[in-house]
Amino acid sequence: MSEKPSDAQILDGLAEIVEEVAGVATDDVTADKSFVDDLDIDSLSMVEIAVQAEDRFGVKIPDDELANLKTVGDAVNYVSKHV
Amino acid sequence: MSNVDVVVTGLGATTPLGGDVSSTWDALLAGNNGVRVNTAPWVERFDLPAKLAATLAVEPTAVLPRVQARRLDRCEQIAVIAAREAWADAGFAIPTDEHEPVDPDRLAISIGTGIGGPVTLLDQDDILEEHGLRKVSPLTVPMLMPNGPAAHVGIELRARAGVHTVASACASGAEGIANAWQMIQNGRADVVVAGGAEACIHPITVAGFCQSRTLSTRNDAPERASRPFDVDRDGFVLGEGAGVVVLERADHAAARGARVYAKVSGYGMTSDAHHITGNHPEGIGQIAAMTNAVRMAGLTPGDIAHVNAHATSTVVGDIGEAAAIRKALGEHVVVTAPKASIGHLVGGAGAVESIVTLLSIYYGTIPATRNLENLDPKVGLDVVTGQPRKVELAAAINNSFGFGGHNVAVLFTAA
Numbered sequence: 001m002s003e004k005p006s007d008a009q010i011l012d013g014l015a016e017i018v019e020e021v022a023g024v025a026t027d028d029v030t031a032d033k034s035f036v037d038d039l040d041i042d043s044l045s046m047v048e049i050a051v052q053a054e055d056r057f058g059v060k061i062p063d064d065e066l067a068n069l070k071t072v073g074d075a076v077n078y079v080s081k082h083v
Numbered sequence: 084m085s086n087v088d089v090v091v092t093g094l095g096a097t098t099p100l101g102g103d104v105s106s107t108w109d110a111l112l113a114g115n116n117g118v119r120v121n122t123a124p125w126v127e128r129f130d131l132p133a134k135l136a137a138t139l140a141v142e143p144t145a146v147l148p149r150v151q152a153r154r155l156d157r158c159e160q161i162a163v164i165a166a167r168e169a170w171a172d173a174g175f176a177i178p179t180d181e182h183e184p185v186d187p188d189r190l191a192i193s194i195g196t197g198i199g200g201p202v203t204l205l206d207q208d209d210i211l212e213e214h215g216l217r218k219v220s221p222l223t224v225p226m227l228m229p230n231g232p233a234a235h236v237g238i239e240l241r242a243r244a245g246v247h248t249v250a251s252a253c254a255s256g257a258e259g260i261a262n263a264w265q266m267i268q269n270g271r272a273d274v275v276v277a278g279g280a281e282a283c284i285h286p287i288t289v290a291g292f293c294q295s296r297t298l299s300t301r302n303d304a305p306e307r308a309s310r311p312f313d314v315d316r317d318g319f320v321l322g323e324g325a326g327v328v329v330l331e332r333a334d335h336a337a338a339r340g341a342r343v344y345a346k347v348s349g350y351g352m353t354s355d356a357h358h359i360t361g362n363h364p365e366g367i368g369q370i371a372a373m374t375n376a377v378r379m380a381g382l383t384p385g386d387i388a389h390v391n392a393h394a395t396s397t398v399v400g401d402i403g404e405a406a407a408i409r410k411a412l413g414e415h416v417v418v419t420a421p422k423a424s425i426g427h428l429v430g431g432a433g434a435v436e437s438i439v440t441l442l443s444i445y446y447g448t449i450p451a452t453r454n455l456e457n458l459d460p461k462v463g464l465d466v467v468t469g470q471p472r473k474v475e476l477a478a479a480i481n482n483s484f485g486f487g488g489h490n491v492a493v494l495f496t497a498a
Contacts, residue, residue: 022150023149023151044221044222044225045221047221048220048221051217051218054217
């Protein structure tokens with residue numbers, strides 16, 4: 001990616017990944033949603049989502065950071081900060 | 084003799100003949116063929132001598148929701164598909180928090196497999212080699228483990244009385260059913276969802292079977308390749324598929340007015356202690372398995388009118404089984420060998436063929452053995468050919484044997 005993506009672009013990208021991995025409709029993947037409690041995503045799927053997000057946005061998401069990404073918004077902020 | 088009556092109230096399958104039980108049964112009665120040319124590119128790439136396979140008639144990914152399919156190995160996919168059909172066929176709804184049709188503490192699973200998820204294992208190894216750790220699926224272990232099919236069925240149906248997987252190669256599906264019957268006898272469960280599944284068509288498994296010289300190489304005529312008991316048989320055709328039955332304590336089934344296909348009245352399970360792939364030359368293990376099943380059911384050999392044979396279409400195996408049937412039960416037995424149509428489903432075979440045996444009793448109809456043009460004179464049994472045989476059956480045995488010297492005979496009686 002040549003230009004830094006906007007938060008909205010990051011959210012759209014994450015939503016596509018979540019839809020692909022966990023089958024959650026992209027419209028339901030909003031910043032306020034908790035991956036585990038709201039979107040019913042398990043720890044195995046979170047690993048897949050993180051790997052795909054790393055590839056898509058060119059960031060590194062170490063395991064200890066991944067554990068802190070409770071909501072979709074947390075993930076957007078993390079990517080935005082590290083991209 | 085058994086103390087508790089156990090009945091079969093639900094059937095499910097996905098096979099090379101059809102995506103469910105009724106399409107499989109109808110195709111079997113029609114004498115259809117499930118053996119196809121294996122068009123996978125690796126057949127030519129490795130110049131494999133056996134170029135045939137009995138692949139599924141309906142792709143499991145066309146049946147399951149996409150996200151569920153990507154989380155399951157193919158073997159797990161087909162176990163879940165067959166279990167859902169059997170569960171619904173038994174008259175049960177999928178459990179929810181509001182409604183659990185069977186007490187979870189009285190519900191168990193017993194689904195066997197020969198290998199489990201070797202395709203996942205090998206594919207993920209390729210990914211590791213090519214792309215490194217990051218790309219290896221976090222689902223690798225739950226997808227490759229042989230208890231995965233049973234475990235996924237147990238989660239979906241909310242079985243808390245135990246989830247079990249037996250691995251006895253090509254006898255796994257039958258042994259899964261026998262073990263389920265025993266669990267109900269022992270009082271561990273009222274309902275057990277039981278059977279077997281296999282989806283192991285991969286270059287290494289085919290190459291391995293080729294090297295053991297067990298597969299048919301009748302590549303120019305796939306529809307005629309699997310021919311149990313025929314003089315021109317030359318090996319089995321590797322297939323994939325799953326069969327699942329719902330076993331239920333008879334009073335539990337009666338209390339809810341369930342339809343009963345047949346009773347499971349006993350089984351025999353023995354081991355040859357002879358050779359890792361070859362039958363015992365005198366068939367002592369096979370004879371004992373059938374004899375023990377008859378004794379457990381409180382019957383005599385003369386009561387067994389029909390045997391659904393293991394008969395895989397190998398030169399040595401089919402004759403050994405025929406001799407064992409004659410010795411254990413007598414020459415009156417009417418035999419059929421469904422692998423002629425279905426191919427060899429390995430861990431799924433004993434379950435799918437138990438379903439065929441059950442339906443033969445239920446409908447009073449034994450499917451014919453396809454491709455049996457010239458009966459090997461050494462068989463010495465009445466093998467159904469041409470058209471299905473209409474006959475009232477009071478008791479029938481399904482035989483399933485496996486590499487390792489496993490011999491399983493499950494005895495079903497009319498309800």
